Amino acid sequence: MKRMLCALLLLLPGLASAQQDSMPSLTGKPGDPTRGRAIVANRSVGLCLLCHSAPIPEERFQGNLAPNLAGSGSRATPDQLRLRVVDAARLNPDTIMPPYYRVDGLTRVARNFQGKTILTAGQIEDVVAYLASLKE
Amino acid sequence: MRSLRLAAVLLAVFTGSLALALAQGDSRHSGYQDMGPALRKMQDDDTANPAMLFVQSGEALWSQKAGAAGKSCADCHQHATVSMKGVAARYPAVAGETGEPVDLEGRINLCRTNHQQAPALATESDELLGLSAYVALQSRGQPIAPPNDVQLAALRAKGAEIFRQRQGQLNLSCANCHDDNPGKKLAGATIPQGHPTGYPIYRLEWQALGSLKRRLRNCVVGTRAEAWPFDAAEYLALESYLMERARGMAMDAPGVRP
Numbered sequence: 001m002k003r004m005l006c007a008l009l010l011l012l013p014g015l016a017s018a019q020q021d022s023m024p025s026l027t028g029k030p031g032d033p034t035r036g037r038a039i040v041a042n043r044s045v046g047l048c049l050l051c052h053s054a055p056i057p058e059e060r061f062q063g064n065l066a067p068n069l070a071g072s073g074s075r076a077t078p079d080q081l082r083l084r085v086v087d088a089a090r091l092n093p094d095t096i097m098p099p100y101y102r103v104d105g106l107t108r109v110a111r112n113f114q115g116k117t118i119l120t121a122g123q124i125e126d127v128v129a130y131l132a133s134l135k136e
Numbered sequence: 137m138r139s140l141r142l143a144a145v146l147l148a149v150f151t152g153s154l155a156l157a158l159a160q161g162d163s164r165h166s167g168y169q170d171m172g173p174a175l176r177k178m179q180d181d182d183t184a185n186p187a188m189l190f191v192q193s194g195e196a197l198w199s200q201k202a203g204a205a206g207k208s209c210a211d212c213h214q215h216a217t218v219s220m221k222g223v224a225a226r227y228p229a230v231a232g233e234t235g236e237p238v239d240l241e242g243r244i245n246l247c248r249t250n251h252q253q254a255p256a257l258a259t260e261s262d263e264l265l266g267l268s269a270y271v272a273l274q275s276r277g278q279p280i281a282p283p284n285d286v287q288l289a290a291l292r293a294k295g296a297e298i299f300r301q302r303q304g305q306l307n308l309s310c311a312n313c314h315d316d317n318p319g320k321k322l323a324g325a326t327i328p329q330g331h332p333t334g335y336p337i338y339r340l341e342w343q344a345l346g347s348l349k350r351r352l353r354n355c356v357v358g359t360r361a362e363a364w365p366f367d368a369a370e371y372l373a374l375e376s377y378l379m380e381r382a383r384g385m386a387m388d389a390p391g392v393r394p
Contacts, residue, residue: 043323047306049323050322050323051322060324061321061323061324062321062323063320063321063322063323064320064321065317065320065321065322065327089307096308096312096313096316096317098305098306098307098308099307106303106304106305106307107301107302107303107304107307107361108303108304108361108362109303109304109305109360109361109362110304110305110357110360110361110362110363111362113304113305113360116305118305118306
């Protein structure tokens, strides 16, 4: 029995990396939550409010395709939030949340966006800092 | 042999009851139903629907002689109210002259070039939109009835494939929004089921009448995917698929949209 468990545990690292649920900082520098809030609020930069609602009362039209971002920082660590924003498909392959920091595996990307990530590494860190500040 | 026949009977019973179930539980609806009362009223009232101005100019063009043949649409098709009834509900369809599938705008332009011997009307021009709105109006209330044709079947299959293909920098498929999330809010907009019943539409955001192609193009650009050129086969494929997906639904063109 014990030996079997050991064998199972040996298999686990592979499993764990396939389903890793967090990611370290992309820049090594802390992000700025105020800039992050502005990115999240901006319909053509963050695009988050197309799908999500967030505690940003001055933005009147917010989406309901996805969970409210209020309390994000209580539900997940910054490293978990980062992976979610970088490439949510790694947690849920069927997600509709766009991959904000990935350029491969995409189809027919418009010429002006080709080879570019939706957000830069610095912007991702700002967004993560903002999300982490949303405590409930 | 007997078991084969049994299987056939069972299959017939199954597909029959499936068709019945679909008919009873049909949750499809026009984008009209996703709009607020003010916009619905605007669409319902022909004196308030801005698309009707285009219909009027389309009606005027209908009996205007054009091209080297010196013929008007009416010279060959007489009263549109009779000859064009239910026509828009069948398009895209295969054109007799070329044996190729065309959408309604393409069909009208074939008449321009072949029968009137006049230059084709420009994509999204007031003239072409006016004529197609006038023709589409004659199908009001008619059920969408795409023709059975192998070429069209292939086109629809292609359209269905495109509809489910994720694309663009945002990596979204048409189905992600219109099959999986209709009725939800994308920022301020209610995601419609994406049926083509009301086209061409007057869209307040455009301050203009626009074709189904223009609408599809907007959605493609929204996913940050490369928009196909207006004459691309992909639109015809998507239009054919959307009409099949809306088979049996009532036409309500010309629509109004936010």
